[in-house]
Amino acid sequence: MKVAVVGATGMVGHVMLKVLEERNFPVTELLPVASEKSVGKTIKFKEKDYKIIGLQDAVNERPDIALFSAGGGTSLDWAPKFAEVGTTVVDNSSAWRMDATKKLVVPEINADILTKEDKIIANPNCSTIQMVMALAPLHKKYKIKRIVVSTYQSVSGTGVKAVKQLENEIAGIEGEMAYFYPISRNAIPHCDVFENNGYTKEEMKLVRETQKILDDRSIAVTATAVRIPTAGGHSEAVNVEFQNDFDLKDVRHLLESTPGVVVQDDLEKNSYPMPILAHDKDEVFVGRIRRDESQPNTLNMWIVSDNLRKGAATNTIQIAEYLVKEELV
Numbered sequence: 001m002k003v004a005v006v007g008a009t010g011m012v013g014h015v016m017l018k019v020l021e022e023r024n025f026p027v028t029e030l031l032p033v034a035s036e037k038s039v040g041k042t043i044k045f046k047e048k049d050y051k052i053i054g055l056q057d058a059v060n061e062r063p064d065i066a067l068f069s070a071g072g073g074t075s076l077d078w079a080p081k082f083a084e085v086g087t088t089v090v091d092n093s094s095a096w097r098m099d100a101t102k103k104l105v106v107p108e109i110n111a112d113i114l115t116k117e118d119k120i121i122a123n124p125n126c127s128t129i130q131m132v133m134a135l136a137p138l139h140k141k142y143k144i145k146r147i148v149v150s151t152y153q154s155v156s157g158t159g160v161k162a163v164k165q166l167e168n169e170i171a172g173i174e175g176e177m178a179y180f181y182p183i184s185r186n187a188i189p190h191c192d193v194f195e196n197n198g199y200t201k202e203e204m205k206l207v208r209e210t211q212k213i214l215d216d217r218s219i220a221v222t223a224t225a226v227r228i229p230t231a232g233g234h235s236e237a238v239n240v241e242f243q244n245d246f247d248l249k250d251v252r253h254l255l256e257s258t259p260g261v262v263v264q265d266d267l268e269k270n271s272y273p274m275p276i277l278a279h280d281k282d283e284v285f286v287g288r289i290r291r292d293e294s295q296p297n298t299l300n301m302w303i304v305s306d307n308l309r310k311g312a313a314t315n316t317i318q319i320a321e322y323l324v325k326e327e328l329v
C-alpha cells in the first residue's frame, strides 16, 4: 500500500506512524505530509528517514490510502482531491463526521457498513470512541435510553501547542497559550468552541456521533466536557439509563468479552482505570461499574482510554486494516 499520512508532524500523526509500524501495516511506500513550514524536513519511519512533502505533491502520487489528522479545514479542502484520484481517505478531523453521505466508523462496532464506494471515511472524536466502545455491547442487550457523561480530557487532545503549554507552566516558563487560562492545577470546562445552545462543540460531538455510530437517534445524550492537566488519556464518568433492567454480573461479563475493552474493577485492590495506566495502550478501560441507586435501570461507569491511540491513531489504522482485509481499497 502507498500510504500518505497527512499531519505527520502532529500529535496524532506521530502516533499514527508508530502504530503503522507496530501493527506492521503493509506500507510499501510512505508519503509523510504536513504544512508548507515543514516541507523538506525529515521524519523517521521504520528506521528510515522520509522527507515531508506538501499536499499537492501527495495527491499527484495517487496513494492507495491517506490517513488525515491535520485539522478540519485541511480535510474539507483536500480529502475530496485525494478521493478524486482514487485514494481512500480516513479522516480524523470533525470535517466529515456528521455528513450524511459519509460513514463514521469504530471498527469493533460498525466496520461492516463500509464499501468500496466509501472514499472519505470519518474517524469519530476521541471522547466518543472510548464511550461507544463500552456502550455498544450494553446497548445491544439492554437498549440505552439516556446517557449523562462528564469528561476529564487530556491536554494531548488539543495538540502539540497545549502539551507545550502544560510543560511550560510546570517548568515555570512563559510561553504560547493554547487555552485562555493556565491549565496546570486547573480544570477548564471548555473543550473546543461554544455553540449557540451553550454547549461546546466537543459536548455536541458526544451527542451526535454516539447516535450516528450506534445507529439510533432515539438515544438521549447530555455532556459536560472538561480539560484537565493530564497528558496521557481521557477519562469519562458515564451514567447510562437503559430501557430494560440489567444484571450487574452480566454487564461485567459483556464488557469483559468485548474485544478492545478491558475491565479494571477490583475495589479491594484499589483497581480502576486511570490515564497513567491507559497511556500508550490501545484498549478502552472500564471500571467503577455500579448501579445508580437513585433511579431504576441505570448504571454508572468510569471509562479511560489513550486519546491519541484508540481515540485517534489506532482507530484510524484499524479502519485501514479492515479496508485492506476486505479488499475495499
Ligand SMILES: NC(=O)c1ccc[n+]([C@@H]2O[C@H](COP(=O)([O-])OP(=O)(O)OC[C@H]3O[C@@H](n4cnc5c(N)ncnc54)[C@H](OP(=O)(O)O)[C@@H]3O)[C@@H](O)[C@H]2O)c1
Pocket (backbone or CB within 6 Å): 006, 007, 008, 009, 010, 011, 012, 013, 033, 034, 035, 036, 037, 038, 039, 055, 068, 069, 070, 071, 072, 074, 092, 093, 094, 124, 125, 126, 156, 157, 158, 159, 160, 161, 307, 308, 311, 312
Ligand atoms: N489530539 C487528539 O487527541 C485528537 C484526537 C482525535 C482527532 N484529532 C484531530 O486530529 C487533527 C490533528 O490533531 P493533533 O492533535 O495531531 O494536532 P497538532 O499536533 O496541532 O498537529 C497538526 C498537524 O497538521 C498539520 N497541518 C496543519 N495545517 C496544515 C495544512 N494547511 N496543510 C498540511 N498540514 C497541516 C501540521 O503540520 P505542521 O507541523 O507543518 O504545522 C501537523 O502535522 C485535528 O483535526 C484534531 O481534531 C486529534
